[in-house]
Amino acid sequence: MAQTIDTDVCVVGAGLAGLSAARQLVDAGRDVVVLEARERVGGRVCTERLADGTVIDHGGQWLGPGQHRIARLAEEVGNPTFPTYADGDEVLCLGGRTYRFSGDPPLNPAVLLDLAQAQTRFDRLAVRVPLDAPWRADRAQELDSQTFDTWIRRNALTRGAREIFRVYSEGVFASDPADFSLLHALFYTHSGNGFAVLAGTRDGAQQDRFANGAQANAEGLAALLGDRVRLAQPVRRIDRRDEAVAVLTDDLLVSARDAIVAVPPPLAARIRYEPALPPARDQLLQRLPMGAVIKCHAIYDRPFWRDDGLTGQATSDEPPVKVVFDSSPPDGTPGILLAFVEGAHARALSGADPKERRDAVLGALATLFGPAARTPVEYLERDWTAEEWTRGCYAALFTPGTWTQHGPALREPVGRIHWAGTETATVWCGYMDGAIQSGERAAQEILTADA
């Protein structure tokens, strides 16, 4: 028999969204239970400590200017930040050739001009998308009726500029630009302050890192919540009635006045609701697939690329690795290269033999940083599409037609069930900062209704 718990609010999911919601409710004097499927908190942030204490972030790891919520949380829980290593030249591999550069990429002037024009046009469209209601943008239907890929083909006229936009799509959305709506690309970019910020390191969304890893922020929140957080409790079912909800796991029945569901949309769809969700919500949840990313860490005794005056950061149009960062600890020991395999390439390599995948990734790093990259002392990877309790990263993608036909259902509570998660954020959608905003907003909905 399931153990029964009575509480004010049951939060489903102990990622940053769910934990932030719970914290806000507890601060307002509410009784809260947080149910988490995994044996850890953090969701899409996940930190491993190697034997020597080195911090590896398998999930979200950066923060940048304008991300006040995650910065405040890190400060509160005592998790110092430090700059992503960015001294020296970057590497660019395009059309089979490898360049090093600092400042503007070494593209021919026609490509640079084309890229600058397309980027300006894209950012101008983006800032006109209302963050709280993308479906109300001017010409929303036209923007939502095409894929991001269609826009790129029409607006970036040179092969080089198109490749940079495709790398932007993979690096920022973990997805091919064919997979989602132009309106979503614009909304998401606006929510993160523009193309350059989302793609950038210094002054950009990859500017800083957490000394104790990103998961420590979630753990700090969980510590404040204490035994209100119940791990290893996947939610199977939510019974919704006019005056209460009952949230069921295999062991627990949590009876609450309200629930907040703070898990990725495809997982929210897989909970059994009694009665079933109304059509608007259900059809929305059918249309929010997750991106695909395999995050790979190659660990070396030293950051040897720095000797050559390289930052360790690279951009390539050559699959499977399109984006690389230096992800070493502050003191540079050990040296760590972080390689992203994303979108279609992640899907192709996800089912491959682990050795084949490792060889492909290390081969790509060797092309970019020389043969020394081929022999790390340790190699770690995390395939987020294989994570049962996330099933893809970084975030859900809005397929064409979804924002305009289903957008209003995104944050609309269904009776006493409220919806959180970074996908429901109006700022920094897809980022840790957005996750926190979404949780606080969902908590506020409940507190306002109570008042």
Next chain:
Amino acid sequence: MAQTIDTDVCVVGAGLAGLSAARQLVDAGRDVVVLEARERVGGRVCTERLADGTVIDHGGQWLGPGQHRIARLAEEVGNPTFPTYADGDEVLCLGGRTYRFSGDPPLNPAVLLDLAQAQTRFDRLAVRVPLDAPWRADRAQELDSQTFDTWIRRNALTRGAREIFRVYSEGVFASDPADFSLLHALFYTHSGNGFAVLAGTRDGAQQDRFANGAQANAEGLAALLGDRVRLAQPVRRIDRRDEAVAVLTDDLLVSARDAIVAVPPPLAARIRYEPALPPARDQLLQRLPMGAVIKCHAIYDRPFWRDDGLTGQATSDEPPVKVVFDSSPPDGTPGILLAFVEGAHARALSGADPKERRDAVLGALATLFGPAARTPVEYLERDWTAEEWTRGCYAALFTPGTWTQHGPALREPVGRIHWAGTETATVWCGYMDGAIQSGERAAQEILTADA
């Protein structure tokens, strides 16, 4: 405690796909259990009999040339067919004007030429998509990187031709052309023998109807299967092991050598699998949302439109009703107009007050067929997005990027779990005929592996 049943094959879903699979397995001497969530068989085919015996098909209802499997089944179970009423003129409402016509639609020559050219171009592209592997089409990636809407905007140059293509999308896919991939539009059209066949009544996919309703075909199959079919048994979980599967409902534990899951993709995703599905299958299931349709029947004492020399068939660019058919019984008593509300219009009206929805539908019928249409003796409707055990119709739509990145996972068994359902058919995808093909193919996979 759950009752335990041992069998050879457990089939999940008693629509035409699941029933056809079960029947083929039983014919080959296998032990089978079919688990169905609803209290009836048929899935997306669903017939109601009015007090006077009149047959109303709330779901799939037509068959046409080339649909040998459903025709054979109807003959076998003694369900005669009769032609859809099509004598007289059709009605076309375009740009605020209403025309009647027979043969070619009364469009100006420039629009007719544009439409003919676009349709020819579309069909030529369609026949080049390999039905068993759309991802191998020439330029597959380009075709899959854009929405059907993008193609329409580029290839139909007149407003009239674009509207006809949009009505095609709504009428054939129950979805706006923005919502799915061009490659899917082409595959689906090829699987049903072309634009004209899918859009057509005489010589088309709407040519004939079933005297006893479409569900009688499913009931005939179920009768052959007898107590192997268990109703009101929603499957909650499938445990998959190397040598067997265990399929669990609230009451039953069916232990089998193999399973066939024959439910719409979004529902297949909501079953709990232990262990979880591999990434390729899981990510595919995140990308197959269902279309939206509210099927509305207005029932009159007589088919009054026939007195005016009208077929009862209408096409309109005016929401919410774009497509209408005469759906009277063979003897024309009572007279029945069948109005489709589809795609975005179905979503908009799904949450509306029932009276408002009825008024909108009857108002549209009155515009097309005169004021008598406003006062039916009875009005019935079925919103398929609200059906807990379908959650949209007619079928799942492949969003951009899905066929090319995820297509190979569509029919690939996951261990001992095989996949059926009209979405997995290579002919008549989305139709009853395709459902039968898919079930027989899944059964054959198991029989071949056993041999």
